[in-house]
Ligand SMILES: [Zn+2]
């Protein structure tokens with residue numbers, strides 16, 4: 001008897017193109033080589049590998065270089081094929097890759113940090129190499145002379161580094177949860193401002209130079225969009241992960257943010273949506289709906305001979321409400337809450353189904369992501385996981 005054929009629902013999701021395997025330890029960073037079927041990876045196992053797709057359809061190393069120390073981070077400039085590799089011992093090693101990606105030639109070493117290099121950015125326009133280290137230093141070097149140009153001590157170890165070439169502002173996100181903005185000159189820098197919005201450390205930063213918006217991902221599971229260029233200076237929270245946000249990438253042409261987490265989640269956010277800031281939480285001695293006192297309001301409790309209630313907050317209006325007046329949950333995508341959160345009963349009634357429509361899509365990479373790279377020209381996403389595997393995804397079904 002023939003099985004009944006059910007029409008499959010049309011689910012748009014990333015398509016797994018390739019698994020690139022062979023590293024002995026976790027691949028801390030990797031990039032897709034533009035216009036080539038290739039990947040450059042640096043790993044905790046001390047190797048730098050360039051993987052090219054062979055006739056078999058598999059990716060095999062065309063370059064396999066062992067470094068003196070674990071490779072913590074990298075920056076690759078496709079125009080010059082310059083590869084800057086940050087090492088656990090504080091050194092940055094620079095190489096030039098041959099046109100066919102079969103050879104890498106050493107150029108120079110920078111003694112940039114006292115300990116593990118955490119982030120590197122090579123800025124071709126200024127011939128600068130920006131870096132941060134476990135030594136809590138931000139430093140920049142001239143890539144022509146190899147000379148150190150300047151430095152700045154951050155409040156904690158940095159794990160996010162972005163640069164605006166046009167205005168020479170650098171954004172440094174650190175493990176204390178702070179983002180520091182510096183303005184760089186040739187050999188000096190000035191502190192512009194610092195801001196703080198996360199309750200956990202900053203794990204990743206992503207700068208969109210067109211909209212002048214900075215995204216920060218955190219171990220507190222959230223992403224914050226900082227409207228740096230806008231006059232209002234708004235900060236919008238995006239809640240769509242159940243675990244640490246580990247990596248961010250922005251698809252400028254479609255205005256979508258890709259955030260990846262320790263839960264394996266790949267979340268694609270539509271940033272064309274106008275979102276609102278979450279309200280300040282109001283403080284009150286009693287529920288702002290039913291006027292029942294909260295438990296610390298001893299005097300009123302005594303007067304009314306009532307048992308105090310626990311104070312909760314409606315995520316939509318910010319009012320302090322008791323549990324009874326906020327018994328329902330709702331997602332509020334236009335405030336960045338893709339998951340259900342506590343709302344007061346009147347807000348619950350007021351939220352329309354239209355307002356509840358998700359503004360992000362959720363996908364499972366099936367590995368704990370530590371790093372991502374997005375190749376906008378092909379719509380490919382690279383994810384690197386704690387399972388030592390690199391996965392290549394075709395994102396065009398969801399990033400378009
Ligand atoms: Zn409310």
Ligand SMILES: [Zn+2]
Pocket residue numbers: 287288289290291292321322323324325
């Ligand atoms: Zn109440």
